Amino acid sequence: MAEVATRPGTAGEIALPTVSPRQMAYRRFVSHKAAVGSVVILALLVCFVVLSPITARYGVNEAVKEPPNYFIPPGGLAWFGTDDIGRDLYSRLIYGVRVSLVIGFFSAIISVTLGCLIGATAGFRGGRFDDVVMRITDLFLAFPFLVTLLVLRNFLGAIEWLRPIIGDLSSIRFIIVLFSIFGWMSVARIVRGQVLALKEREFIEAARAAGAGRWYVVRTHLLPNSVGPIMVALTFAVVSAIIGESTLSFFGYGPQPGAGATSLGLLVAGAKGAVNTGNWWLALFPCGVLALIALCVNFVGDALRDATDPRLDRGDA
Amino acid sequence: MLRYVLRRVLWAIPTLLFITFLVYVALRTGTDPVKSYLRINPRATKAKIAQYIEVNGLDPNYVRGYWSWLRNFVTGNWPRSIKGSREVWPQLKDALANSLRLGAAATVVGIAVGIFVGVYAALKPGGRRDVAVNTSAFIGISIPPYVSAIILQLLFAVYWSRWFGDTLFPTSGVYPPGQVGFDPWLMAKHMVLPTLVVAIQVIAVYARYMRSSLLDVLSSDFMRTARSKGISERRVLVRHGMRNALIPVVTIAALDVGAIVGGLIITENVFSYPGMGVYFLSAFAQGDFPLLMPWMVIIVASVLLFNLVADIAYAWLDPRIRLG
Amino acid sequence: MSAVLEIRDLRVTFATPLGDLEAVRGVDLDVRAGEVLGVVGESGSGKSVTFLAAMGLLPATATVRGSVRVDGVELVGAPPKEMRRVRGRLMSMIFQDPLSALNPVHRVGAQIAEMLQAHQRMTDRAAAARAVELLELVGIPQPADRARQYPHEFSGGMRQRVVIAIAMANRPKVLVADEPTTALDVTVQAQILEVIQRVQAETGTAVVLITHDLGVVARVCDRVQVMYAGRSVERGAVHAIFGRPTHPYTRGLLDSLPHEGLERLTPIAGFPPNMLRPPSGCAFRVRCPHAIDACGTDVPDLRPIGEQESACIRASELARAGDGR
Numbered sequence: 001m002a003e004v005a006t007r008p009g010t011a012g013e014i015a016l017p018t019v020s021p022r023q024m025a026y027r028r029f030v031s032h033k034a035a036v037g038s039v040v041i042l043a044l045l046v047c048f049v050v051l052s053p054i055t056a057r058y059g060v061n062e063a064v065k066e067p068p069n070y071f072i073p074p075g076g077l078a079w080f081g082t083d084d085i086g087r088d089l090y091s092r093l094i095y096g097v098r099v100s101l102v103i104g105f106f107s108a109i110i111s112v113t114l115g116c117l118i119g120a121t122a123g124f125r126g127g128r129f130d131d132v133v134m135r136i137t138d139l140f141l142a143f144p145f146l147v148t149l150l151v152l153r154n155f156l157g158a159i160e161w162l163r164p165i166i167g168d169l170s171s172i173r174f175i176i177v178l179f180s181i182f183g184w185m186s187v188a189r190i191v192r193g194q195v196l197a198l199k200e201r202e203f204i205e206a207a208r209a210a211g212a213g214r215w216y217v218v219r220t221h222l223l224p225n226s227v228g229p230i231m232v233a234l235t236f237a238v239v240s241a242i243i244g245e246s247t248l249s250f251f252g253y254g255p256q257p258g259a260g261a262t263s264l265g266l267l268v269a270g271a272k273g274a275v276n277t278g279n280w281w282l283a284l285f286p287c288g289v290l291a292l293i294a295l296c297v298n299f300v301g302d303a304l305r306d307a308t309d310p311r312l313d314r315g316d317a
Numbered sequence: 318m319l320r321y322v323l324r325r326v327l328w329a330i331p332t333l334l335f336i337t338f339l340v341y342v343a344l345r346t347g348t349d350p351v352k353s354y355l356r357i358n359p360r361a362t363k364a365k366i367a368q369y370i371e372v373n374g375l376d377p378n379y380v381r382g383y384w385s386w387l388r389n390f391v392t393g394n395w396p397r398s399i400k401g402s403r404e405v406w407p408q409l410k411d412a413l414a415n416s417l418r419l420g421a422a423a424t425v426v427g428i429a430v431g432i433f434v435g436v437y438a439a440l441k442p443g444g445r446r447d448v449a450v451n452t453s454a455f456i457g458i459s460i461p462p463y464v465s466a467i468i469l470q471l472l473f474a475v476y477w478s479r480w481f482g483d484t485l486f487p488t489s490g491v492y493p494p495g496q497v498g499f500d501p502w503l504m505a506k507h508m509v510l511p512t513l514v515v516a517i518q519v520i521a522v523y524a525r526y527m528r529s530s531l532l533d534v535l536s537s538d539f540m541r542t543a544r545s546k547g548i549s550e551r552r553v554l555v556r557h558g559m560r561n562a563l564i565p566v567v568t569i570a571a572l573d574v575g576a577i578v579g580g581l582i583i584t585e586n587v588f589s590y591p592g593m594g595v596y597f598l599s600a601f602a603q604g605d606f607p608l609l610m611p612w613m614v615i616i617v618a619s620v621l622l623f624n625l626v627a628d629i630a631y632a633w634l635d636p637r638i639r640l641g
Numbered sequence: 642m643s644a645v646l647e648i649r650d651l652r653v654t655f656a657t658p659l660g661d662l663e664a665v666r667g668v669d670l671d672v673r674a675g676e677v678l679g680v681v682g683e684s685g686s687g688k689s690v691t692f693l694a695a696m697g698l699l700p701a702t703a704t705v706r707g708s709v710r711v712d713g714v715e716l717v718g719a720p721p722k723e724m725r726r727v728r729g730r731l732m733s734m735i736f737q738d739p740l741s742a743l744n745p746v747h748r749v750g751a752q753i754a755e756m757l758q759a760h761q762r763m764t765d766r767a768a769a770a771r772a773v774e775l776l777e778l779v780g781i782p783q784p785a786d787r788a789r790q791y792p793h794e795f796s797g798g799m800r801q802r803v804v805i806a807i808a809m810a811n812r813p814k815v816l817v818a819d820e821p822t823t824a825l826d827v828t829v830q831a832q833i834l835e836v837i838q839r840v841q842a843e844t845g846t847a848v849v850l851i852t853h854d855l856g857v858v859a860r861v862c863d864r865v866q867v868m869y870a871g872r873s874v875e876r877g878a879v880h881a882i883f884g885r886p887t888h889p890y891t892r893g894l895l896d897s898l899p900h901e902g903l904e905r906l907t908p909i910a911g912f913p914p915n916m917l918r919p920p921s922g923c924a925f926r927v928r929c930p931h932a933i934d935a936c937g938t939d940v941p942d943l944r945p946i947g948e949q950e951s952a953c954i955r956a957s958e959l960a961r962a963g964d965g966r
Contacts (some may be wrong), residue, residue: 034452058396073622141338141619142572144579145611150601151340243461250463251586272468272587273489278475289463295459303454538741541698542804547729548759550721556755557744564746637745638793 025228028307035303038296045293049098056091060262063087073171074281081281083270089281092262093289099255100264103172106238107179108237113186114180116230121224122188124196134192137185149244150253153178175248178314179241187233194226228308235301239294264290320631328527329621341383344606350375353604354399372396373606386610396607408596409611413555415491416592420581423514428570429518434520435527436559442532451525462580466514467589473510481561486510491587514584526569531562564634572629575620645814645847646672646695646732651707653687653694662916664690666871667707672815677841677848679862679879681713681894685913687871688851691830692817696734699723712814727846730760735807739801743792749803750788775806778843779836798829804835809840816841817849817851822857834861855898859883867891870914870924877949887951887959890925923953931955
């Protein structure tokens, strides 16, 4: 709001509280009730996972009691029931979500970093580099995700000299690398679009005309203006890695954390067998937790996008 | 227009060759066809192995190997599958037919409902129905198809018959075991649940596209001009609003085959529906190179085809796109 | 002379997240048959909103009260069907940005024909032929070929001519031109004004020219109405207002124009008020060099003074003191 008061005695009438863009974004985010609820749920979930020594009731591979202990329906002994060899589903879900969250966060961070670098370079340099990068991403994104993922997985896994770097085919490290390779592309697209849009804006031109170097422009104008989209991309990258891990596990190509350890995807995959036997808890709880995580992170991402994109300001009539 | 289409078609051919080459390399590296062959035929003679390598184009040199694979593929000299040594085309044909039926049903239902719901939401942005549509669409995209498939399966395979004593919708295959001959009613009943699972995703995506596209159009100046003419609100919406809002949606629809095929693969597997998805995953698990390559060619070709359709549809719908 | 468009005590309120915003606060306005009325004011003075309200083109967040009569037909509160019969037939509108005012996917001829067929029984062929005539009327060369082209094949000035052709298709009684030249090049601006003037002369349509360009008003208009912060502050014949402005705001506007003999432009101090919380009384008093305490209590209406009407409580005083500005 511009300074208006020019005459004594009138200033109070006109002065409005000023609000910085960041505060506006915060307010818009908070006004998105589903997103706030999602943040709370996610925070609770993370607490449960971090405090697994306290929250988990049994060990990951521990049977709830002496046999017969398989397929016990949810009850006091096992809140979410037990699986085919008598392990507590509730505790296993906590351990499983831990693995999934690790995969989600690490691959999101790597892919966002990569995506920002590549996207910003493509957007800024344009030309051949831009063409090639965008062609590759178009190509990858046009094909069925699962097919590309599986083919790429086996391809990378078969290359001997990569193994010390990216780990074995069924290791968690390998899964993180795989999703980073996938994830950077959508991030790069977003960042490139942002860079291209900002490049045309007058304040960038003004800065350049004033003799600012390219890196200076990136640091002082582009990055601050791209924080919103990058954060959005980060949240969506987390979701897609978690869901991707589940998908791979569901079809038996996921990580094998070893020694009976589990992941959310493996637990969801276990639901397949549960369906025909009517052990509903084995399907409902893992699927429910996966859906809940996906939904919550998506809600947060969506609200972040609304909150940080001033064009969507609902203030103007 | 014709020249533009022709040029795009001509361009698609080298692209197809290039991508299938990449797929060839990736599959050869990733699944090691010779090893897969030996695993299933441990007592194969040297001559047999040599013949297998020859007919599959598995020359140690990738370029030369790809070339001989391509020659065999184009001339119809297709190798038999590793497992069971069966002809590939009959299997692939059946899988393709089943998937096309499922995919077409889900896409038509999905896009029609999605567009309708999107328009419905956009007419009163921020209203109660907008929020309802938006939220359910959001849930629709967030939940992976196998989760909804499993829940539906649990509901219909186990609980429906337990509660109501009868199966309403079967949850696996295209026909009950032992069925001989063609029975469209049975087939349709088997398709309901898988179609629903794929359609949910399509509806959710298109409802959102349509909503935001129409909202963009509704706020543009020419809508005000149209309204200022004193024509009916319906005509303003259809002739001016929808006509413009559909341009990006149609384009995206054509570009989205990849995602729809992806959803199909997952859904088919949960419902044991004998389509392209089941075909692919079993072939992939076996490393069955002779089965995989033709499948890949079909997928790559259809993605390219629909990309082409998207471009042409875009140019056809939007006069601002110059064709040269 | 009878008024073809009569606006009485028009009030328009927008519901915004920050509270209700009254953009138009009781405007009276008459457009007489066949005249050219200039409506002048800064951005945000409510001049466009007034006429969008009259046309029924405001978004659903707006509430309109008061009275708008076109050719005797009351429009405020009228059923949508009746509004539609007036829009485009009795009253039509030209918008500021010709680049976005035309639908990009329909041929220009079809967009004109649509307007014709919305209000007249016409075959497609007759409507198409009439569309070509209208294109010729607004000075588009080779109108038959141009009618088959799409908007993106036209320049900005040419598109504005098309918009005028659409607006004039049914020979309305009132044509509202909302800053029709603002988005155009200076050379094209003059041409568009000429087109409007010629069309007006040929059809006898009354024209409302919304603008902030006083030069345009002096050249084209018969009467002028000055608006500030959602209210009328002064109105009268162009020669009277330009010759002897009685409201300090009008005077300020005129002083901020380049003038012969004057070395420097004198801009009006300060900024337009925040319409969420407009000042009490006369909204201009916070910027007015002649403001007195009484300005803060009364909300002045237009009152006759000499040849014109003014909404300044000190109008007569100031007119006497500041004669021959």
